[in-house]
Every structure is written in structure tokens, then in C-alpha cells.
Amino acid sequence: MEKLTSGIFFGQTDQTIDLDEFIITNTEYTHEFVDWHYHENAYFTFLIAGKVSEINKNDHHKCGPGTLLFHNCQEPHYNVKPKGYTRGMHLELSEKWLLQFAGKNMAKGSFEIINPLVKSLFHQILLCTKNCDNTSMLTLHSLVLNAADQLSNRSNIKRYKNPPKWVAKLIQLLHDSPQLSHSLESLSTAIGIHPVHLSRYFPKYFGCNLGAYIKRMRLCLAAAELNAEKKSVTQIAYECGFYDQTHLIRCFKEEFQFTPRRYQRYLK
Template identity: 25%
Template sequence: MYILNQGEFLGHISRRFDTHQGLTLIETVYHTYVYQGSHFHQNTHLTLFLQGGTFEKRKHLSDDVRPGNLRFYYSGEIHQNLNTRFPSKNINLDISADFFSKQQLDEADIDRALVKNPHARAILLKMYKEALLPDRFSNDSILMLFHQLIDPTTSFQRKKKPAWVIQLNELLQDCWSEPTSLAELSRILKVNPITISKHFPRYFGCTLSEYIRRVKVSRALQRIRQPAVSLTALAYECGFADQSHFTRILKEQTGFLPKQLQKL
């Protein structure tokens, strides 16, 4: 069994930014054959695939990982990466055990957040942008962005959360591309629209329109590196008014322009 120590990855590490607070952003690239046997990482980490991809095998999951996919790995979780497509590029967030202790978190908090949080990819890209252009505030900014990543988990996991909150989240995830009004959501959920309007920011951390924009950006990030996809077509496909609108929202949420993301 091959064991990867803190901050180690199978590919070539082209960039590394350590916040010295337990979070390390690591860019890895793959141009040649890498080890295809079973391995695990000592540290918890999550990976955003930017380019190329691989076929990944885990104990209870096997799938073809492509650009735009975001994956979470528990500390010590055994997996294999087969038939890596060259060139490949990933952004990895390495999380130390000490960080979990200091922040009073566990791995399951992050695992749930990646499922619940529609803008997880955008947040990781913002962290990456901070690492590319570091200043004296970058360490703290990345920590703040990390808490934005897990905040929806805190909201959704409250013991006394209303049932309509979970139902609404599922509804918005499934119907993100369809025109939706507060009145229509109220009718479907059988909840007073005033109740939804009043409590939505508490449970989702933003307004309804902002949440929908985040979902659209998340969808776009999964498609933006695919060949023969024009930015204009992608903008309309993901529900933006036009390419200009798409560009503005993407820059606002990720720190990158669409063409910059295509070249990462």
C-alpha cells in the first residue's frame, strides 16, 4: 500500500501555498504515467479537477472523473487512479488533523458541505486565486473562504430545522434552470411566502437570487473546460441572460474570467 504524507500527491506539484493554519493549496499536473496502485493520503483533502481526468476506484464507488468534478477524500481513504488522461491538472486543498481540532470540525462536516453547498467549486477557485496572487491578508482570506464552504452544512444540520428547508434545497438543485418565483415555491412547499423570504438567508447564507446564480455558476464550471463549448452557448445553457452577464457573475464568484478558467 502506497502512503502519501502530508501535502504529497501523485502528480507533479507545480504550485503550493501554505496558510500556516492547517490549510494548504496545492496545484498538481500530470504529463506522464503515475502510480496506479491502491494508495491513501495521511491528510484529508478535496480535489477540483481542472483538466484531463482519470478513472477512480474506491471501496464503494467507481467513476470517470472529468474536468469540473469536485471530490472529497477522508484521511486514510484507499483509492486508485487509473488511465489518467494527459495533460491533467488539479487543485487540491490539503487539511491537517490539527486544523480539525482547532476549528472544532470533523471530516463529515466537509463531506456534507460539498453535497449541500452549490458554490463549493467557486469557493475553492477563490482560494486558488488568493494563492496565485498572495498578499498579507491571503492566509486569513483563505480561512474565511473555507468557513464559507462549510457554513451551509452548519445551517442545514440544525436539529430543529424546518422540513421545508431541505425540500427547498432539493427543489432548487433540481429545477435551477426553470423560471421560479417565490409564489410558485410557496405553492409547491405549502409554506407561506413570507416565511420563506424571512428565513431563507438564515438557512442558505444568501438571497434566493444569489443562491440560483451560485447553482448556475457551479453547473458552468463543470462544462467550461469541455472542448468545442463556446462561452456564449455555455452562458445560455446555464441560464444567464448573455455572455456579458455570465462573465460578470463568474468573475464575482470565482475571481476568474471565463477565458482564464478555460486556460487553467
């Protein structure tokens, strides 16, 4: 079985950024099939465009634009890609950093991350890789550290290893219907807790208030749709739960400092 060393991925890598304990690579995937292999370093994969499937001994991940996966080091897997343009960004973490800062609490295995607070960081990291001057490198390093710090918990729910059952129910409910307008009362009824309890404890497990979580979830979904380039900004706005195109543009610029159209042009 082939072992891939630091900074090496199958395909055509056109950018590599070395940040001491971290390596960022931007790669176009050119292989329709990659046989079983593993990587020297633990790493994140953030799919930018196209589709690819990753299969390991426990899971089968079907990835589209905006999918974020984490892979522990030495984790065997293989990949299948349909014909067409596919690109991804990788963030590798050195063994030294993992041992020093993640330690025994580091997430195990290979799995998908859906937390929009984490995914938003990767959209911002991607934008920073397109403008690598001295100032942006400091910002990039800070974003990378913030993203890597999420490994303390597999579910990415702040520090709590055994959250109550309503947390998982709420995650599924929100991500299954990101375009719906939820009320505190309707969500509380659906997951079986009191609205006051939900309002009070949501930040404890999610790291922000309910409104901020839903907003970032919708923005990450919109960014992924923009990368796919198959829909108009107006259509994306409605499908992702924004009032209209103007609402999406305003929120998108607040989060990423780019309008949706400029975001598309910048990443090409």
C-alpha cells in the same frame, strides 16, 4: 496499502503553497489507475480539467471540471482516469487545525460538496494561486480559512444538523435544473411550503438569499464549463441560465474579478 504524506499526490505536482496549517497543491493527474491508498491529512480535491473517478468503500464519485470532494484523513480509496489531460487542486488541512477548530463537528468520510458558496471560494483560491505576491497570499490565506470552516457540517448548510425535509428537496430541484427561471411561488409549491416561509428561512439554512444562491450556482457551473473548453461563452451563458453572453460576463466579473475569456487564459 500506500500512505501519502503531506503535499504528496499521484501525478505531476507543479505548484505547492505552504500556509502553515494548510497546504495547496496543483497537480496534473498522469496515472490512468491508482491502486488503494490513503492520505495522512484530510483534504479537498477541486477538479480543474478532465475526468477522474474516485472509489472508496461506500461511494463512487465520477468527477468532472468543477467537482469538489472532501476526504477525511486515513480514508482508503482508489482512482481511475480516462485518457486525456486531467488536473486538480488540493487543499490539505493539518491534524492540529482540525482538532483545534473543527473538533467533534468535523465532517466524516469522503463526499462531494455541491454548495455554490463553497465552490465559489475554491474558484477564487485557484485564481489566487496563479498570482502569489505578498498581498494575494493574505487573500489566499483568508479564502482557505473560509473554505476550511465549512467542515462544521457535512451538508454545508449553516450549523444545522437536522434541517427540515424541504431543504434537501430544494437543493435537488435547484441543482437538477440550474438553467430554469424559478419563481418563489413555483419553488414553494414544488417543495410543499408557503412562499413566505421559504423566503424567511432560506438564508438560515443556506447562508444567503435564494437569488444569490442560484446566481453563484450558475456561475460555478459556468466556470467549470469554461475550464472544460468545449463550448463557446454564448452557449455556456444560455445553458447556465443567463440571459445572454453580456449578462454572464457582467456577473462573472462581479464574482471572480475576471471576464470569462480572461479567466480561461489566466488558468492556462
